[in-house]
Amino acid sequence: MAEIAYHVARNEDELAGHFALRHAVFVEEQGLFEETDRDHHDPEALHIVAIDVAQGSVVGAVRCYPEKDGVWFGGRLAVMATYRHHASSIGARLCRLAVHEMEQRQVPRFIAHIQRQNVRFFQRMGWRKVGDTFLHRDQPHQLMEAPLREASEGKSSSASTAGTASHLPEQIQKTKLRHGDPEETGPHRAPPVQQQASTNHRA
Secondary structure, eight states: OOEEEEEEOOSHHHHHHHHHHHIIIIIIISOOSSSOOOOTTGGGOEEEEEEETTTTEEEEEEEEEEOGGGEEEEEEEEEOGGGTTOTTOHHHHHHHHHHHHHHHTTOSEEEEEEEGGGHHHHHTTTOEEOSOOEEETTEEEEEEEOOOHHHHTTOTHHHHHTTOSTTSOHHHHHHHHTTOOOOOBOOOOOOOOOOOSSOEEEO
């Protein structure tokens, strides 16, 4: 059984594996991008990887990057096809590590554009819908927000703004309304698991 390590990419090899996996999922498999899924957010993004320790290869990836007013976006969640049904629940662990990293940075809001078939997956981890479903590249997407402990404690306004897009920074609202280039999430069906930050797990 494979031992999977989860952490922020630490070197050029892990970054290269991160980008290669994204390309395999979003360009080659899903055809959402013609040549590359890399963009201007990548240089400032936090790139998180899941690594098969024995093989030394990246088998899961997700990124987080900052926007205006302290809001961060998550996306490009991808799991290698042969690892999507592993007991290690790679997709869920990557998501929980991303949320943990945002909490450590005391980010006020962490949101993502989610492909509609993955909405239930994120809801099981406590994410909530924001606004209505919209189309991107002929695929329905949903804006969703992650539960952040540090962001929600002591802020009574959090509950009143949940589920609405009107309180997001103007730039983010416009991105959603004009059906721009939202984040993509790759196929995964992993159940929610207990949060672990930068850990090893034996599947």
